[in-house]
Amino acid sequence: MSNNQAIDDTFHQSLFRAIFEKAPIGVFTSRPDGKNFDANPALAAMLGYESPQATRANLSEIATQIFHNPNLPIEDVEVIQKAPDLVMLSYEYARPDGSSFTAFLHICTVHEPYTGTPYILGLVEDITDAHDLQKKLRESEQRYRSVFENAPVGIYQSTVDGHYLNVNPEFARMHGYATPQELIDDVRDSSRQLYADPNRRLQLLKILQEKNAATNFEALSRRKDGSTFWTMRNVRLMCDAEGKPIHIKGFVTDISERKQLEAMREDVERIIRHDLKSPVIAMLAGLKMLSWRDSFQEDQDLVHELQETAQRMLAMLDLSSVLYKIEQGIYDYETRPVDVVSLLGDIADSLLTFHASKRIAMHVQPREITECHIMGEPLLMRTALENLLKNALEATPDLDEVTVRITVDTICTIAIHNAQPVPEAVRDRFFEKYATAGKTSGTGLGTYSAKMCTEAMGGCTEMTTSDDEGTTVVVQFPLA
Incomplete structure (x- = not known):
């Protein structure tokens, strides 16, 4: 080397x-x-x-x-x-x-x-x-796949034009298909094949275009064999970075049983309204006859009060059908100026007859105001305010007080306050239909009808509650 x-x-x-x-x-x-x-x-x-x-x-x-x-x-x-x-x-x-x-x-x-x-x-x-x-991604994918395959609700992914890209077994089952692939292969136009009314899907797409999401969207759906069932959908429109729609993701729940129960309840309510009107009308006729007798002249004030109560009962029975029309968006009425200061005073006097151990303190701001006229329908106005004030009184212990504040500015604001908090179970559903807690005879319709009546007249309602501050319900109406 x-x-x-x-x-x-x-x-x-x-x-x-x-x-x-x-x-x-x-x-x-x-x-x-x-x-x-x-x-x-x-x-x-x-x-x-x-x-x-x-x-x-x-x-x-x-x-x-x-x-x-x-x-x-x-x-x-x-x-x-x-x-x-x-x-x-x-x-x-x-x-x-x-x-x-x-x-x-x-x-x-x-x-x-x-x-x-x-x-x-x-x-x-x-x-x-x-x-x-990579291991975590695989595990996450496996968990997602397990949820997707075994979820008790229908899950789907589709194109905007209605072609299904992916569906889970429950979505296929509820629509009458044996497997997800069978549904994907068979359905070419979901608006006609899976909706009883094709326009309903168009309405869903309109909501998605405006808000990118639709919550609790109800539709009558169609199975493979042509039979129908009610569904509720929570859907989101997925878009790319430029905002262009890519596909639709949705969750579908079968609410047929709930719809059947609601229909049964509405049928019962209609029957009750029909059956109660006859004795109330008979009561009014009897009171009118009593008012004509000289022997009852000394009791005319009592007879008159009973007549007014019976008239209100009849109006309340009629109100049930009114609420139904409001829910369906088909109620039409004529507004006129209503003095809410006078109306609330009348309601308070009437309610205190049944709640003598409680008090109602009413305050008007500015103090010099003695009247506050708003445009509304007298029956709807009375129903809304009476239900809210009655609800507050029922929640108030004996010897305690409910405060009503009427503030007149560019709008009329009515705040009804009591010291008791709304039960936790219904706080998030306070204005929902049939939401009730702590009342053995409660129907859960009082606050719901109050909200419906208020909104039908262009007003709005809100509720705040806490264990320390109690509960305040605020109602606002435009001035006449």
Whole structure:
């Protein structure tokens, strides 16, 4: 060997050692059987050792000491020997403390130039974070798929024009299909095949175009065999970064049973209204006859009060049909100025007859105001305010007080306050139909009808409640 050759060899050995020591990734050399193992500082740190020296001192057989599955490296050595070029493998490595990490192993076979002795040169790249992320993504996908497949509600994904891209088994079942794929293959026009009224889907699309989402959207749906059932949908329009629609995602619940119960309840209410009107009318006729008799002249005030009460009962029975028309959006009425100060005073006097142990304190701001006229329908106005004031009185303990504040500005604001909080069970549903708690005879219709009547006249209602401040219901109406 010439001196120049020796110098070159020394230089290359020094260069390799410098790269070996300073490389930011793990580097090692070993014999094919795992002996004569040498690791750089980066690999020593990956394996959980303080230094390469500690690694060499503690690792005598790398195949059995650092691999979770010792058989894999032995099998791969045969692959490397047959294909000596660089090979990339993935392993899970074990540390002395019991922890582990996943890494790519870039490996090849090299031979000692003078003796021809084979050595393995390996580069180790820690990919634990990426591996964990992929694992979490797979687990998340599996959880989503499990929810999708087993959800008790229908879930679907469709194009805007109504072609289904993906549906879960429950969505297929409720529409009369044996499998999701059968529905996807069969339905070409969902507005006509799965809606009893095709225009209903057009209405849904209009809402999605305006708000990107539709909540509690009810529709009469159609099954494969042509039968119908009621559904409620919560749907979102998915768009790209530029705001262009991509597809629709939705959740569908079968509400047929609820609709049947509501229909039964409405039938019962209509029957009750019909059956009660006859005795009330008879009562009015009897009171009118009593008012004509001289022997009852001293009781005319009482007879007159009973007549007014019976008239209100008759009006309330008629109101039930009015509320139904308001719900359907078909109620038409003529407004006229109504003095809410006088009306509230009349309502308070009437209610205190049945709640003599309680008080109602009424305040008007500004104080000089004695009248406040708003445009409304007298029956609807009385119903709304009477129900809200009655509700507050019923919640108030004996000897306690309900406060009514009427504020006249650009609008008329009526605030009814009592010291008791609304029960937790109905706070979020205070104005909903049939929402009631704590009343053995409560129907859950009082606050609902108050809200319906108020909004029908262009007003608005809101409620605030807390354990410390009690409950305040605010009603606002435009001035006449």
